[in-house]
Amino acid sequence: MGRKILFITTDQQRYDALGCNGGRVARTPVIDGLAANGIVFDRAHPQNVVCMPSRSTMLTGQHVSTHGVWMNGVPLASDAPSIASDLRRAGYRTALIGKAHFEPFIDPFLRFAENRIGSAGLETEMVIGEDGLPTPHRGFEHLALATHGGMGPFHYARWLREKNPAAAAMFFQVLDQQLQVNAGGGGDTNAPQVKHNDIPRELYHTEWVADQTIDWLSSLPADADWFCWMSFPDPHHPWDPPKSEIGRVNWRDLDLPDGYIVDATERERVLDAKPRHWRMWYEGTFVSNYEAPAKWVPKTLTADNVREVNAMAHIENELIDEAIGRVLASVASRGWGDDVDVLYTTDHGELQGDYGLLFKGPYHTDSLMRLPLVWSPATSAKVAPARVSAPVGLVSLAATFADIAGIARPDYTESARLPTNDEEARELGHERVLTEWDSVLFGKIVHARTICRDGWICTAMLSGTVHDGIEGELYDLANDPLQHNNLWSSAQHAAQRASLLDDMWSSLPTRVLPLRSCDAPV
């Protein structure tokens, strides 16, 4: 028997959501416990700040330029490498339970396997692998798929319709009649994408993901090695946790988050010091990406909206933590407790009020890029607890899974495994982490490339609809932890900027061509 792997992801969660990372509101004792006995990464970045590209990086161990999922709506190639396939070939049982999103959601033609598998209620779909033998979709023998509500073709939605046909309509409607991200609001403050959800907690997707995980693990023999990706759709908007849980965090009691600049004049001064698309989005004149509601103007966001959105996210994070606790108890009851590596992270962050903004987009600061990442190695591996300050990326996950399983790092991966401490980070070459952004939807073209190294974040905005190719961002993380002071144009920091850019351009992989086509907005 080898080490088993429980890979837990959330969706759109901030670094500071967790108690172990300084979070002061949501109670997350289960993850905090994993952190206390494991490795906490204080500078983990995604390679893209929206779902599909970031998740594709987790699965392939590749940067966006290589796997080719350059924005939401671009499907990961059906024959793309998958660490789950390698683990399965090594004898691991494999499952992905919850949100996958390697392929577009909006798919009336059922072109994509995730939607076909969900709509048919299948466990997986077999394809012919590179060895000429049948292999399950992306290496997962068991898929139980969910997304942020009760609509659509996935297993959770089908299950929900059977349990309570009215339940799907209880969730916030994510898309509007024009298939745009819904700009409507609700709750107590009419905050965007907030709703008091009548759904009973036991029918909520967080509980379903945990229940499905427990069921699948229970189906395995005691001597099985397994890789289970448990993927919670929360705390991604809509912020509509079960109404029964709203009393956990009263938004009226919340302090405003550190990143929210209360004074509008100061807020707009900070935005104006950043590349122009920041202020243009704030004013509602340039909504560059599908993931932000096109009809919502961030400038209208109130302090109470920010409090309420944060309260809802905290509630959802508590529910996730409790669900993980149930799964870990089940794992322990099987006698696997000493042999399971647990890795916890998310695909990208959430602005959640920072700079007066919500949601996500080409805004490469800690709000979206600094992620929770906790690795609790199996007790049997005897790894000492540590906090790692070196920059790492989700691009290292695939190699880490391989290492845990005792198989060679696959050739297709582009980064060394995660380190277990800062000394090992140096040995493994974790000097920098890179993040890419490309969006071209609806004629609004934005390209950005970012490096984080030596306590600096540097972003080059490439030529696009509103950028001339000479703008960018440079932040000193030690002295400006909220990234309010853009030093890009500072003569004093020109050499620092040049050094970072040189390193970034020489470190980014060459883009694989031809570009994959965008086949849906998300």
Next chain:
Amino acid sequence: MPDFPTWSGVSTNRYIARMGSVRRHVHINRDPDTVWALVGDLARQHEWFPFSSCRVEGNKRWMTTPSGITFEEDIITHDHALRRFQYRIVGNPGITSHLGTCDVIDDGHGGSTVVYSTDMEPEALAIVVAGAAGEGLDKLKRLMETT
């Protein structure tokens, strides 16, 4: 800074706010009359486009997707000489404007270029149609070049 490739597949008309305008094309090593024999038979589009079924009555057509959605269409143009057909999706409250166009163009060297264009509101759905068109054209090429 490296050179960046052309980003294609979605509209880059920055001045159109709501209308999605998309286009996909494929080159096929078969003469245009042979290609048009299939493409121009509007009741057979499900043989190459990712629809599950297709029904034509006069200038009306009904196309059903594998997920069970049926689109009612008005056939606007069906020109054998030009090798063009155009259609509009009608009677669908979620689609406020639509024009689909498919052209089979003689490349002058014994082959064909097939162009599938869609102008559509809501714009988000146009991208989905573009993806389906891309897959359909790839299948059309395989069908034509292997039979």
